[in-house]
Amino acid sequence: MSDQQGMDFLDGVPSNWGRWGEDDELGAVNYLTNEQVLRGIRAVEDGETFALGLPIGRPEGDPVWPGRDGTNHYMDRDKGHYESGKATAHGRAQGADDVVHMPLHGTTHVDAPGHIWYDDEMYNGFDANTTKGGLDRCSVDTLGDHGILGRGVLLDIARHRGVETLEPGARITLDELRECAAAQGVELEQRDVPVLRTGWLEQYYDEDGIDIYEGKFREPGLTHSEELLEWFHEREIPAFGTDTIANEQTISDETGTPIPLHAGLLRDQGVVFNEMLDLSALAEACDESGRYAFFYVAAPLKFVHGTGSPVNPLAVR
Amino acid sequence: MSDQQGMDFLDGVPSNWGRWGEDDELGAVNYLTNEQVLRGIRAVEDGETFALGLPIGRPEGDPVWPGRDGTNHYMDRDKGHYESGKATAHGRAQGADDVVHMPLHGTTHVDAPGHIWYDDEMYNGFDANTTKGGLDRCSVDTLGDHGILGRGVLLDIARHRGVETLEPGARITLDELRECAAAQGVELEQRDVPVLRTGWLEQYYDEDGIDIYEGKFREPGLTHSEELLEWFHEREIPAFGTDTIANEQTISDETGTPIPLHAGLLRDQGVVFNEMLDLSALAEACDESGRYAFFYVAAPLKFVHGTGSPVNPLAVR
């Protein structure tokens, strides 16, 4: 992506810096108090659970942001090791062991609040120098300590538009979120975790699907607007998820710059981006039942100094 | 560990093979139906949540099974990369990215049902040859698809004994589980997820704690007995966790062999081992409140062909 001037569009945007004290490294997930956990639980009806994480390390490949590596999986020990004498059994028992070489943002994951910064300051004003060699501030283990539990709401934008997938680069507006919720008959409430379905990553796995890497890589999604940032801020949205790699338009229709919401939402408000969700089964169930709210439970791994973490979020309904 | 004879103690032990069909790869987690999810939720009172995963990749080190590697964390990009010209900013925004090299059993994790086998057969009779190059059967992604949600019960064996930690190699019996539950005033119910606190791994982090690697490595824990295996089977226990690396006595007092429950419980009954939990904060809260049951939520990552997965289980109470 070329170097862009400006980003004046960030001047005056809503901020959560200082809201939870000058030493806060958790961000908007602070909104998810015990009360919010209970509110999320109240959305559960029959206990049906959907695991929203993607498979990791498929031999045929996984979807990744262009240029990023995928996950490599290696066996440290398997049945073969015993046959060649490289492993010795404990009596009759034998076992297999493995290791991965994995980019922390290489599958369904959350971004740590310190993942993105500008003007050398990350969320809550911490100095970007603290990222050298690993994140000292706003690292993902802080998210892992807290967990991300609350009331989730699926907004199936794809079904709302009557399509299998939004087109490359398609924009989702705040108005469309509201219209989709209304059409679905679900309330968007304070401190909800909105989960948007575009259908985009499902294409990757579909033999007959579109090639998401064809031409310029352009994901559909929300994008910067004063109105949207205000809405997130006023609604005290702690986190949001989508089934795209970056959770927003790759190049913003509004600003002409790449993924500006990572600046306006993650860096300025400390909102957690839960990216690359697998939403097809959840969407099917919501559509059939007419229920779109659920208990959203995500537990990032506590990677010390981590800029993000793979996560397998659960939607319990 | 030296090669041992026998393991006749496994003859005639309870088995869940075939219980969920000849193609089942999930194991005892099949017991955790939607109804069990609701039962787990009913244990929640105020929404207080504990994240039971250990920190991963601490510069000072993490506890690992002797011989196994720890997790290495590397920055792919940080502020320094921009300063040396190796990364170019998107307008004003900059970001950090990272990668890990991680053994899948190198931190708080679950074992896949196919992790251990004997007589060339893993859980549900699948051939151990299917482990070559990765687990084709009984791999951890199956656990990740389902999730592990149910009613968890903390059995704080350490507090019950009035100690900070059980001694190296100390044995926990089924009777002690019952006594501990009784003393704590909590019922052990059908399909519960028992979580045992020994205090063992807390020592690793305590400067004044015992050196868990001193001498022969001998963890405290449950161990093989016909009575214990019968209890797990009859009580339909889907999973259990502890704050030790292997969830059982390193060398069994009963059989004289290493970690026999991995054969009798994991391989024969398909019970999930959730190892290396961080239980000190949860135990504190349970002790203060007198409440020991909670909603146990664990979402393993869907590593294709994986023998296990790091996981950050949540205890919601």
Add this chain to the structure above:
Amino acid sequence: MSDQQGMDFLDGVPSNWGRWGEDDELGAVNYLTNEQVLRGIRAVEDGETFALGLPIGRPEGDPVWPGRDGTNHYMDRDKGHYESGKATAHGRAQGADDVVHMPLHGTTHVDAPGHIWYDDEMYNGFDANTTKGGLDRCSVDTLGDHGILGRGVLLDIARHRGVETLEPGARITLDELRECAAAQGVELEQRDVPVLRTGWLEQYYDEDGIDIYEGKFREPGLTHSEELLEWFHEREIPAFGTDTIANEQTISDETGTPIPLHAGLLRDQGVVFNEMLDLSALAEACDESGRYAFFYVAAPLKFVHGTGSPVNPLAVR
């Protein structure tokens, strides 16, 4: 590549099995005795040295066999680590440290004799089962212990044809080797290390070059023929190198199968394949001087159980 029948073309091919004893794991490099080292040295005139290894881990990418990963390079410590307090200096001195995640065949490299086998037997008849979990037999450390030193001869096939690069899939015959040597005025002698220049990989680095990955991946090169195998055998060729990834036609014009010389030369005769050489500078110097022989020195790293090793061969003339 699809599964192919046959390979009857290997029946009756020359073999070096047993030539150096039934326990030999070194292969045709056995031919490179001290006398051969001296013969190689006699080819040196002014001491000019060319390092034939490719750069490893270029940010813009390295050429690799389709499907294989490239090398990832990570800093363990750099100046930034000191600035963020993650590293502490020794007095005034500071340092940088790094690590790679590297496929052993991912750059200029040699194949170990045990890299390829058929009918479950590798070079000298060792059982392919010994490869499980790592090569017990015919591994690359044996090559590293011995070193590969001898008289090398550049056969600049590209210049001989008057082209920058041979075309995709072009075939080089034994006759052409002889003609090229004759045209260059250099003798091909017993136990020489022939080094063939096709110009192929130079295209990868050339912005205006052909795209070596376009369409089906088809490298130019030698290929199977009874005559060629006989020539290698009778001439006691210990090793040969090219500037392609596989050292031979990707799909053989002769057999219709993929890279058959790995079977006929590596597996049956134990000939070392030194692949992915950077030959442009050496070729320039040979062309200008009319001298095509040199002291060829390659020292594979002693990776225990390794199937190959990166190597930076030197051509000293």
Add this chain to the structure above:
Amino acid sequence: MSDQQGMDFLDGVPSNWGRWGEDDELGAVNYLTNEQVLRGIRAVEDGETFALGLPIGRPEGDPVWPGRDGTNHYMDRDKGHYESGKATAHGRAQGADDVVHMPLHGTTHVDAPGHIWYDDEMYNGFDANTTKGGLDRCSVDTLGDHGILGRGVLLDIARHRGVETLEPGARITLDELRECAAAQGVELEQRDVPVLRTGWLEQYYDEDGIDIYEGKFREPGLTHSEELLEWFHEREIPAFGTDTIANEQTISDETGTPIPLHAGLLRDQGVVFNEMLDLSALAEACDESGRYAFFYVAAPLKFVHGTGSPVNPLAVR
């Protein structure tokens, strides 16, 4: 190691900065001209060759600097993969492939000139900021492009002292180098590559050997002295090697600081440190024959931005 004051001992030490121009990143290896290559070759008598690299990735472990990781080796494909259907054969042929996760200084290796710096300047005055994210200047690929070929001289200090190994922390002085050479009957000439044998790392591999990690880690070796630095400078020593991990006393008897020669020799003169050589067999041959000079040939791999490279140096005599 604790933070040390001073290093005034570096004030006024000899320097090679600017000797080969202000843009030089190669260092003292510039001394190894074609003429030096020929001089090295003149030391060859019968072509006997010793490969001085250590084995890499032994299951039982490799010697590493305390705190540094060892090399991990994983199979990407082996016979087992075919048996479980994860790999498909090309006709009858099958193969094995692998990957390593390797610290570049984790085995026999050379340090790049930019590996160490002080006062924010590395060899030839380049800014230490250029190390962020990888070495832009004075990286190891520059060494790999040139190669390190010259006349090597073994100084078997251990035999000279009549011991199997020098003691932990023992100091080798310049006088001892001269005495050893004299006793061995070998001349130390201009631009030689001295190779010092202490016997130290041989202990690691010897079951009955001393434990090199016992107590404080203290390697024997040369150390800082004005006289020694002057000698290296005046003699135009391009590189030197030993059979220890750091090529010098761990904590200097002279300065009281850790490994000061990395500052005085590597940083100020650009001298290459070839560390962790395996010298026992070479020493045996030199002792028996009375010949101590040889053709020293080392070809570091061209790791882009690398701070060092594994290498398997050859001693040809």
